[in-house]
Amino acid sequence: MMLKAIGMVMIIAACGVWGLSGAKGLEKRQEQLGELKAALGFLEKEICFMHTNLSLAMQKTAQFTQFPARLVFAVAARELGQKKGVTAEEAWLKGLQAMRQQAQLQPKDIELLASLAAQLGVSNASEQHKALAALQEELSLQQQKAQRELDSNHKLWSYGGFIMGAAIVLLLI
Amino acid sequence: MPVVSSPTQIKREVLSYLPVHIQRLLYNLKVEDYQQLEEIRLRCGQPLVVRIGERELAVSREGFLTTLLPQGYRVEPDDICRVIASISDNSLYAFEEDIRRGFITIPGGHRVGLAGQVILKEQSIELMKNFGSLCFRVAREVKGCADPVMPTLFSASKGTLHNTLIVSPPRCGKTTLLRDITRRISEGAPRPGLNVVVVDERSEIAGCYQGVPQLDVGPRTDILDGCPKDIGMMMAIRALSPQVVVTDEIGRQSDAEAVMECIHAGVNIISTAHAESLEELRQRPILRKLMADGVFKLIIILSRRHGPGQIEQVIRWDAS
Structure with missing residues (x-):
């Protein structure tokens, strides 16, 4: 009887933690999209107004950005700084790869960020401005969607885990 | 060399x-x-x-x-x-x-x-x-290539610098010679060094990278990198009080006007021009006018007969 009770508690707790982590993931995705948008704004200023070289602009952006969004800029800056013939496209994609393992972003968010790769550093300031502004706009929309998802699904995830755990327990009894 | x-x-x-x-x-x-x-x-x-x-x-x-x-x-x-x-x-x-x-x-x-x-x-x-x-x-820095012409650049009696034009077809070493002349005039030995402004419209003379000259143009040299020649010469007179202005490939009317301004301001000019020979140079109206006005006292003609930088002729030019 005692073992049964412990088992029930464990199932409910495990499902509850899963649900809570799902809710936390929603919160983090929304925050991380905002952080990336702000970082891209910083990068845009460095490129379009300061005309800072891309590796240095990435490095500066990384310094002013929170983890894990920082990773994309730090890794790209490191790749470009080595001056081993790596293109901005390759460096940016490597940065994204490093970040996606640590971030709560969805594949479509990464895909959106990857679309910048082919345009980064390869045109004049006005074209760079257009590309970076467009991406910030897209990220803004994604962030709004993420916020709506957070508002509507946060409670569902938070309590849903426990409810599901309880349901499993009831089925097993 | x-x-x-x-x-x-x-x-x-x-x-x-x-x-x-x-x-x-x-x-x-x-x-x-x-x-x-x-x-x-x-x-x-x-x-x-x-x-x-x-x-x-x-x-x-x-x-x-x-x-x-x-x-x-x-x-x-x-x-x-x-x-x-x-x-x-x-x-x-x-x-x-x-x-x-x-x-x-x-x-x-x-x-x-x-x-x-x-x-x-x-x-x-x-x-x-x-x-x-x-x-x-590939930028070539041939230190010492100006040695043969250095004594001719200065007037024997007064020791003043002649306004000089280096003439040759492309790829004969005009800019290389101009750079070495600039370095020597700026360094000074054995004569006192002169303040030189290089108006380097195409970044060929000093080879500036992010504003820093990559080629040796001497310690008394200021560089207006990427600056149009006519504007640069006027800026130099107003702001940098040079004794010599060095610039590459003059040929436009505005360049000629700026050269005249330099001369009137008491600033010496050393420059280059594209031409096979003196005759070809005379066929270019703007350069012909400058020569007729006696702006340039020395003309150095280069060729590639025995490789780049072959000095064919050094002409002391007297317009009269």
Whole structure:
């Protein structure tokens, strides 16, 4: 009887933690999209107004950005700084790869960020401005969607885990 | 004369901008080939070509030089993209003005000429994109090449500097000689050094990279890099109080007017002009007028008869 009770508690707790982590993931995705948008704004200023070289602009952006969004800029800056013939496209994609393992972003968010790769550093300031502004706009929309998802699904995830755990327990009894 | 371009220097300053597989092909060149290397040309879909002295050769897939162009390594679009990324430090936006002028100067003062799709806006170049070919021009610093002409640059009686024009067809070493003259005048020995302003419209004389001269133009030299000659000469007179203004390839009416302003302000001029000979020079109205007005007291004519920088004639010019 005692073992049964412990088992029930464990199932409910495990499902509850899963649900809570799902809710936390929603919160983090929304925050991380905002952080990336702000970082891209910083990068845009460095490129379009300061005309800072891309590796240095990435490095500066990384310094002013929170983890894990920082990773994309730090890794790209490191790749470009080595001056081993790596293109901005390759460096940016490597940065994204490093970040996606640590971030709560969805594949479509990464895909959106990857679309910048082919345009980064390869045109004049006005074209760079257009590309970076467009991406910030897209990220803004994604962030709004993420916020709506957070508002509507946060409670569902938070309590849903426990409810599901309880349901499993009831089925097993 | 010490030609400052060792294989190590060329590898570090020029070849390092090429994709690794192309660098490997060029590593097989002999020491003397490196010393005479003038150009590396990459044209999309065409053989990789180098100019070594008077010879134009293709570089084969195995890294050997050949006169048979079809045997040369075929340059891929990706090679061009990688070189562009490399020379611009992946930051083409930081080189907008250079691209409009058609070249990017890299550390060491070497120039990479660009060809691609030119976009015009109101009759001026807005931007260049879709690059199709690139030409690396190796900057040659030949210290001491001005030694033979230095005594003639100064008046024997007064010791003052003559306004001088260096004349030759392209690739005969006008700019190299001009640079060494600039260095010597600026350094001063054995005469006192003079304050020199170099108006370096095409970044060829001092080879500035991010404002810092990559080639030795002397300790008393100020450089207006990328500045149009006429505007630069006027800026120099107003702001930098030079004793000598050095500029390359004068030929426009506005250049001639600025030269006259310099002369009237008591500033000496040393410049260059494209022409095969004195006769050809006289056929160019603006230069003919400058010569008729007695602006230039010394004309140095160069050729490539025995290699670049061959001094054919030094003419003391008396307009009367």
